[in-house]
Amino acid sequence: xxxxxTLKYEILHIVRNSYKLIAILLFLIVSVYGLHNGSALxxxxxxxxxxxxxxxxxxxxxxxxWYEKGLKGPEERPxxxxxxxxxAIWYANHQVIDEPNPLMTYSIGQAEQFGYYKRVSxxxxxxxxxxxAEISNPERVAIGSLDFxxxxxxxxxxxxxxxxxxxxxxxxDLGFTKLLSVQExxxxxxxxxxxxxxxxxxxxxxxxxxxxxxxxxxYMGSHFSEIxxxxxxxxxxxxxxxxxxxxxxxxxxxxxDAALKMVGLWLVLTIVLPGLIHQYISLKxxxxxxxxxxxxxxxxxxxxxxxxxxSVKQTVFETYPALRESKLATTDSLVTQPARNGMYRTALxxxxxxxxxxxxxxxxxxxxxxxxxxxINPVIAFQNRINAIAKTDFDTNxxxxxxxxxxxxxINKQLILDEWNAKEVDEAHFRNYVNLxxxx
Amino acid sequence: MYNIIKNEWQALIHNxxxxxxxxxxxxxxxxxxxxGVQDAKSNQNKKQQxxxxxxxxxxxxxDYNPHGAAHYGTYTFKPTTALTALDNGINNTVGTVLQLExxxxxxxxxxxxxxxxxxxRFGTLKPAVVLQFIIPLLLIFLAFASVSSEKEQGRxxxxxxxxxxxxxxxxxxxxxxxxxxxxxxxxxxGIQLLLFSSDTQGDLLNRLLLLFVFYAVFYWIVCAIxxxxxxxxxxxxxxxxxxxALWVLWVIFLPKIAGAFSEETxxxxxxxxxxxxxxxxxxxxxxxxxxxxxxxxKLKDSVLQVYNVEIVDDLxxxxxxxxxxxxxxxxxxxxxxxxxxxxxxxxxxxxxxQWSGLINPFASLxxxxxxxxxxxxxxxTHFQQEAETYRRVFIKTLNDHHAFGGxxxxxxxxxxxxxxxxxxxDFDYETPAINQALAVYKTxxxxxxxxxxxxxxxxxxxxxxxxxx
Numbered sequence: 002x003x004x005x006x007t008l009k010y011e012i013l014h015i016v017r018n019s020y021k022l023i024a025i026l027l028f029l030i031v032s033v034y035g036l037h038n039g040s041a042l043x044x045x046x047x048x049x050x051x052x053x054x055x056x057x058x059x060x061x062x063x064x065x066x067w068y069e070k071g072l073k074g075p076e077e078r079p080x081x082x083x084x085x086x087x088x089a090i091w092y093a094n095h096q097v098i099d100e101p102n103p104l105m106t107y108s109i110g111q112a113e114q115f116g117y118y119k120r121v122s123x124x125x126x127x128x129x130x131x132x133x134a135e136i137s138n139p140e141r142v143a144i145g146s147l148d149f150x151x152x153x154x155x156x157x158x159x160x161x162x163x164x165x166x167x168x169x170x171x172x173x174d175l176g177f178t179k180l181l182s183v184q185e186x187x188x189x190x191x192x193x194x195x196x197x198x199x200x201x202x203x204x205x206x207x208x209x210x211x212x213x214x215x216x217x218x219x220y221m222g223s224h225f226s227e228i229x230x231x232x233x234x235x236x237x238x239x240x241x242x243x244x245x246x247x248x249x250x251x252x253x254x255x256x257x258d259a260a261l262k263m264v265g266l267w268l269v270l271t272i273v274l275p276g277l278i279h280q281y282i283s284l285k286x287x288x289x290x291x292x293x294x295x296x297x298x299x300x301x302x303x304x305x306x307x308x309x310x311x312s313v314k315q316t317v318f319e320t321y322p323a324l325r326e327s328k329l330a331t332t333d334s335l336v337t338q339p340a341r342n343g344m345y346r347t348a349l350x351x352x353x354x355x356x357x358x359x360x361x362x363x364x365x366x367x368x369x370x371x372x373x374x375x376x377i378n379p380v381i382a383f384q385n386r387i388n389a390i391a392k393t394d395f396d397t398n399x400x401x402x403x404x405x406x407x408x409x410x411x412i413n414k415q416l417i418l419d420e421w422n423a424k425e426v427d428e429a430h431f432r433n434y435v436n437l438x439x440x441x
Numbered sequence: 442m443y444n445i446i447k448n449e450w451q452a453l454i455h456n457x458x459x460x461x462x463x464x465x466x467x468x469x470x471x472x473x474x475x476x477g478v479q480d481a482k483s484n485q486n487k488k489q490q491x492x493x494x495x496x497x498x499x500x501x502x503x504d505y506n507p508h509g510a511a512h513y514g515t516y517t518f519k520p521t522t523a524l525t526a527l528d529n530g531i532n533n534t535v536g537t538v539l540q541l542e543x544x545x546x547x548x549x550x551x552x553x554x555x556x557x558x559x560x561x562r563f564g565t566l567k568p569a570v571v572l573q574f575i576i577p578l579l580l581i582f583l584a585f586a587s588v589s590s591e592k593e594q595g596r597x598x599x600x601x602x603x604x605x606x607x608x609x610x611x612x613x614x615x616x617x618x619x620x621x622x623x624x625x626x627x628x629x630x631g632i633q634l635l636l637f638s639s640d641t642q643g644d645l646l647n648r649l650l651l652l653f654v655f656y657a658v659f660y661w662i663v664c665a666i667x668x669x670x671x672x673x674x675x676x677x678x679x680x681x682x683x684x685x686a687l688w689v690l691w692v693i694f695l696p697k698i699a700g701a702f703s704e705e706t707x708x709x710x711x712x713x714x715x716x717x718x719x720x721x722x723x724x725x726x727x728x729x730x731x732x733x734x735x736x737x738x739k740l741k742d743s744v745l746q747v748y749n750v751e752i753v754d755d756l757x758x759x760x761x762x763x764x765x766x767x768x769x770x771x772x773x774x775x776x777x778x779x780x781x782x783x784x785x786x787x788x789x790x791x792x793x794x795q796w797s798g799l800i801n802p803f804a805s806l807x808x809x810x811x812x813x814x815x816x817x818x819x820x821x822t823h824f825q826q827e828a829e830t831y832r833r834v835f836i837k838t839l840n841d842h843h844a845f846g847g848x849x850x851x852x853x854x855x856x857x858x859x860x861x862x863x864x865x866x867d868f869d870y871e872t873p874a875i876n877q878a879l880a881v882y883k884t885x886x887x888x889x890x891x892x893x894x895x896x897x898x899x900x901x902x903x904x905x906x907x908x909x910x
Contacts, residue, residue, distance in 0.1 A: 027694075038701065118713075128551075134712075138704060138787050138791070139535045140794070140808075141700040141701075141794075143531040144696050144697060144807075146701070154562075155562060159693075163682075256678045257586070257681055261582055268575060268578065272561075272566075272570065275560065275563070276563060277566045279561040280473065280566045282557070282560060283480055287480075287484065290551060295495070368557055368558050372558075381561065384559055384562070395559070
């Protein structure tokens with residue numbers, strides 16, 4: 002029997018077998034539901050981001066109006082003076098946003114665990130408590146979301162088991178194996194052809210499930226290479242399972258034996274191994290309480306603020322040499338209290354950046370251990386690769402946090418330079434403040 | 442009945458295909474129970490160290506302005522209960538660090554799952570994962586052929602002709618497999634008890650006992666349905682595939698679908714909408730750092746009247762401390778309203794999810810397991826509420842000292858001494874006794890009971906003679 006005939010036979014077999022047909026239908030329904038969940042999250046995030054940007058623009062417009070009318074700030078806050086760099090930069094209202102990727106439709110990944118927007122000021126850090134995930138029910142999050150990557154990585158193998166456990170097993174149970182070897186010159190190639198037919202069938206489903214949302218969402222063209230990569234990973238994952246199941250089928254002693262071994266394998270690869278490795282990593286590299294950050298925000302902060310201004314200046318001047326030539330640096334008598342505060346604030350920002358880099362480096366060490374386990378933990382390896390393509394993984398969030406820290410540093414740098422040059426902020430300069438992070 | 446059970450056990454001992462996985466899973470359980478306990482103990486130690494470090498910082502704060510100290514605040518760390526080693530529940534997804542400070546009720550942050558790449562989709566391999574996912578599957582594998590193979594080999598008729606009633610046959614088969622689940626369960630819970638023997642208190646024993654009961658009930662349900670299907674369906678394969686399909690539905694599909702459904706029927710606000718609503722309400726009250734607010738003026742008038750003076754400078758107390766406390770009191774009302782509404786919605790979601798227990802006893806078991814282990818949202822919320830209660834007392838103590846400790850209005854340079862700060866006790870949290878949490882789990886317990894009775898009747902009225910023998 003050639004491959005086309007085998008494919009026809011397999012399809013006929015599925016159509017006539019109500020169990021298998023129901024399994025496929027159920028799989029398709031759940032896949033569509035998973036895609037819907039991913040797409041809904043993507044749309045929700047975009048809608049939230051739009052609201053945030055609109056609000057931010059309104060606040061900036063209010064500030065522009067103060068400049069136009071010659072006001073110092075909002076009426077109810079008379080202590081505000083937007084002609085000073087401090088208040089002007091505060092009202093520039095900088096938002097750093099982690100724009101969602103439309104491929105989130107295919108994999109929600111870890112996205113629900115992270116915050117994705119933050120107003121960044123001179124006081125901000127990458128681990129501030131306002132950078133938290135959307136409000137959600139923790140029990141629901143612990144159960145996990147039903148996204149398409151879950152469907153493909155965890156449920157697709159189960160569908161394959163339903164479709165293939167009887168291959169060769171049925172013939173063994175009915176005692177047709179000898180008859181089979183008479184009809185088919187090579188038993189291995191007969192099993193391979195049947196698995197290949199199932200593989201072709203599953204690939205068609207995969208192509209449709211990936212292509213249709215991309216076409217409907219209108220991002221097929223703009224994200225084609227990522228979608229292609231996503232398809233390749235999912236296709237290789239399909240091959241990986243087909244190969245393992247074919248081996249079991251070949252060496253199996255009947256349908257029941259094959260079903261037991263296949264489900265056992267699924268259990269080991271999807272629940273036991275990832276769970277064991279999770280436990281191992283938790284023991285060897287336990288997640289921290291961010292004590293470094295807490296200590297930096299308390300002890301280190303106190304120490305910096307207890308230092309003499311000259312020592313603080315020295316540290317800050319080393320990082321920003323342009324400050325040495327600033328108006329206030331050359332004329333001590335001009336150094337006001339806000340300017341002094343600015344120097345301490347900048348020193349704190351520089352210190353926090355160092356601490357946060359260390360925290361991030363420690364987290365990367367932990368991730369390197371996770372990556373080293375991929376060869377014995379293939380399902381999670383595929384999961385993290387797919388999350389990375391969909392930009393819903395830890396690394397994407399880490400890059401976002403880095404952007405926040407860089408933005409805070411940039412704001413501080415601009416602020417201290419302007420404060421120490423006794424800059425009076427007008428509308429044009431305020432516009433520069435507003436656009437300060439535009440390349441972020 | 443005894444003979445049938447004995448016979449089943451003898452057959453099982455000689456079945457090399459099953460004895461291997463059974464031994465492997467038992468060994469796995471022992472190993473992960475041990476590592477689970479080690480993990481929980483190391484976590485407890487780390488939290489204790491962090492707590493001591495924070496306290497040490499507080500006790501060396503020195504001469505400090507009380508309001509400055511309120512901003513400095515303190516931190517608390519989510520405690521690890523002894524049974525975290527058994528069921529990690531929501532611990533990987535919720536934060537572990539909570540900052541307690543003036544002016545705001547913070548949320549708990551830095552969840553373990555948010556600190557690395559994805560490690561698993563079903564959580565750390567704690568004994569609960571094995572007891573919930575793998576043991577039922579093992580029981581299915583053991584029991585799916587219990588009656589169908591008797592039919593296939595023609596022994597069923599022989600047994601019935603010898604006078605064994607079908608009822609007795611089905612119950613005996615069910616009991617023989619159920620006992621295996623119960624033994625594994627006892628070993629696992631025994632290890633918890635043994636390794637945490639130093640912490641053994643009445644409440645831990647109560648929790649373990651209830652865990653034993655509900656897991657045992659679930660195993661009974663699984664065994665009974667498997668034996669029933671083995672009797673009702675025409676062959677081994679049909680019985681196995683049906684039970685596997687049911688397992689996948691119960692364990693994989695339905696919990697996620699029910700979770701998503703409960704979230705859709707009782708939606709939570711977005712963080713932005715939540716913050717905006719809270720800010721809106723907050724703006725209607727006093728703002729400790731805005732001296733020009735209308736509310737502050739009203740408070741000032743009333744205080745001046747009480748002390749019978751014309752201006753705040755003449756007050757024998759520090760009016761700023763009163764303003765800060767008024768700000769806190771108003772804030773507390775706002776937080777109670779908004780966080781309260783959130784908790785209500787989450788509770789509604791839980792209730793909606795619990796109803797899935799009607800078609801999925803696994804959902805009830807999972808819910809009860811984390812509830813009894815103290816790793817569910819109810820315990821998490823309880824911890825947050827206790828921490829907030831502490832925060833309010835903590836900040837009030839600081840504000841009162843600011844107001845009545847001897848300083849005058851506007852004297853922000855005034856400091857309280859270390860002795861005063863040391864006199865403020867640290868936050869100590871104790872996990873509530875299980876009887877306080879049980880009310881949340883009435884629905885789950887009721888459904889488990891219903892399933893138990895249902896499975897009992899299923900066996901009672903099943904008749905293998907009428908099936909495809």
